[in-house]
Amino acid sequence: MKAIVCERYGPPEVLQLKEVEKPIPKADEALIKVHTSTVTTGDCRIRSFTFARWFWLPGRIMFGITRPRKQIPGWELAGEIESVGKDVKHLKRGDNVFGYTKGVSFGGTNAEYKCLPAQRLVGMDPSKIGHAEAAVLPVGGLTALFLLREAKVKEGQEVLIYGASGSVGTYAVQLAKYYRATVTGLCSGRNSELVRSLGAERVIDYTAEDFTVNGRTYDIIFDCVGKTTYSRCKDSLKREGAYLTVEWPFLQKLIASISSKRRIIFGMAPDTTEDMEFLRDLVEKGELKPVIDRTYPLEEAVEAYRYVDTGRKRGNVVITIDHERESDQ
Ligand SMILES: NC(=O)c1ccc[n+]([C@@H]2O[C@H](COP(=O)([O-])OP(=O)(O)OC[C@H]3O[C@@H](n4cnc5c(N)ncnc54)[C@H](OP(=O)(O)O)[C@@H]3O)[C@@H](O)[C@H]2O)c1
CATH class of the missing domain: 3.40.50.720 (NAD(P)-binding Rossmann-like Domain)
Structure with a gap:
C-alpha cells in the first residue's frame, strides 16, 4: 500500500510517498481502507521536531532518538472496514467508521490502510456525515x-x-x-x-x-x-x-x-467513543460544523504539511485517498 513516510526529522520535504507493507489486523483490531485522513499541527511538530528546548530529550525518547520511531504520520481517519480480527463482532467489512490513534507519536493514518482497535472506532453513515467531516472531528x-x-x-x-x-x-x-x-x-x-x-x-x-x-x-x-x-x-x-x-x-x-x-x-481528552459519537451526532443534527480549509490528495501531502506549517490554517486540513485510482493503476 502507499503511505507517507517520515524517515527523519525536518521540513515537509522529508516526507516521501512510499510503498509499504499493508498492515494485518490483530484479533481485536479492524483494518480500515482509509478514505480521508488529516494533517494536524501536532503531526507537523513531531515531523519538524520543533518543541521547547527543555523537551528535547523527553521528546527524542518519546518519538525516536535519531529519527522518528513510528514513521507514518497522521492521527485521524475515516473510511471503510476492509477486514476485522477474529474477536471483533460489532463491525464487519464495508462498515463506514471514523476514529483516531491515541498516543504521543505518529499515528500512521496518512496511508491507504490502517489497523486500529475496533473498540476505538465509531460508526458513521456517509449520507449524513461525509468522510472528511468525520475525519477532522477527533x-x-x-x-x-x-x-x-x-x-x-x-x-x-x-x-x-x-x-x-x-x-x-x-x-x-x-x-x-x-x-x-x-x-x-x-x-x-x-x-x-x-x-x-x-x-x-x-x-x-x-x-x-x-x-x-x-x-x-x-x-x-x-x-x-x-x-x-x-x-x-x-x-x-x-x-x-x-x-x-x-x-x-x-x-x-x-x-x-x-x-x-x-x-x-489543561490535559488530553480521555479516550472515549461516547464523546466521538456525541460530536458526530451534533454534526448530523447540523449543530456543529467541522471547518475544512484545504483538501489535498495523499500524493500531495508535502504541500499539505507546508500549508499547516504556516500556522495560518483555518479549521482543518484533509488528506484524501483515491482507492479507485489505486485499482486503475
Ligand atoms: N492538549 C492537547 O491534547 C491538544 C490537542 C490538539 C491540539 N493541541 C495543540 O493545540 C494547538 C492548536 O492546534 P490547532 O490545530 O487547533 O490550531 P491551528 O489550526 O494550527 O491554528 C492556526 C490558527 O491560529 C491562528 N493564530 C495564529 N497565531 C495566532 C495568535 N497569535 N493569536 C490568535 N490566533 C492565532 C491562525 O489564524 P491567523 O492566521 O488569522 O492568525 C490560524 O487560523 C497546537 O499547538 C496543537 O499542538 C493540543
Whole structure:
C-alpha cells in the first residue's frame, strides 16, 4: 500500500510517498481502507521536531532518538472496514467508521490502510456525515469538548476563545455556543467573518486590539493555539474564572491554585467513543460544523504539511485517498 513516510526529522520535504507493507489486523483490531485522513499541527511538530528546548530529550525518547520511531504520520481517519480480527463482532467489512490513534507519536493514518482497535472506532453513515467531516472531528473536537466540560461551561457565561480560527478554536466557539455561553472569538481580521459565522457574538481582531486592556472580564478564557499565557489573561478573568489551554503549564497551575480562586485547566481528552459519537451526532443534527480549509490528495501531502506549517490554517486540513485510482493503476 502507499503511505507517507517520515524517515527523519525536518521540513515537509522529508516526507516521501512510499510503498509499504499493508498492515494485518490483530484479533481485536479492524483494518480500515482509509478514505480521508488529516494533517494536524501536532503531526507537523513531531515531523519538524520543533518543541521547547527543555523537551528535547523527553521528546527524542518519546518519538525516536535519531529519527522518528513510528514513521507514518497522521492521527485521524475515516473510511471503510476492509477486514476485522477474529474477536471483533460489532463491525464487519464495508462498515463506514471514523476514529483516531491515541498516543504521543505518529499515528500512521496518512496511508491507504490502517489497523486500529475496533473498540476505538465509531460508526458513521456517509449520507449524513461525509468522510472528511468525520475525519477532522477527533483531535480538535475532543480537545475543545473535554476542556470546556472540565471548566463546566454553562448558560450565560462569558467565554473568550483565543485563536478561534484554528481547529480546536472553531470547535470551541461552536461548543461554547451549544452550551449557551456568550462567545467572544479572538482571531485576525481575515478570519472575523468565519468566527462570526460559527456563532461568536463578538469578535476581537488580535492584530488591532489588545483584549486585556478593554476592561471586559470572562468566566472562561480558552487559549486554543498556545499563543498566550495565564499571567497575561488573569486580569481579564472573573474572580472564579477558568483559564483553559492546549499547552501544559504545570507550574503556573500550581502557583495559581495556591494564590487565587481562578483555575487553570489543561490535559488530553480521555479516550472515549461516547464523546466521538456525541460530536458526530451534533454534526448530523447540523449543530456543529467541522471547518475544512484545504483538501489535498495523499500524493500531495508535502504541500499539505507546508500549508499547516504556516500556522495560518483555518479549521482543518484533509488528506484524501483515491482507492479507485489505486485499482486503475
Ligand atoms: N492538549 C492537547 O491534547 C491538544 C490537542 C490538539 C491540539 N493541541 C495543540 O493545540 C494547538 C492548536 O492546534 P490547532 O490545530 O487547533 O490550531 P491551528 O489550526 O494550527 O491554528 C492556526 C490558527 O491560529 C491562528 N493564530 C495564529 N497565531 C495566532 C495568535 N497569535 N493569536 C490568535 N490566533 C492565532 C491562525 O489564524 P491567523 O492566521 O488569522 O492568525 C490560524 O487560523 C497546537 O499547538 C496543537 O499542538 C493540543
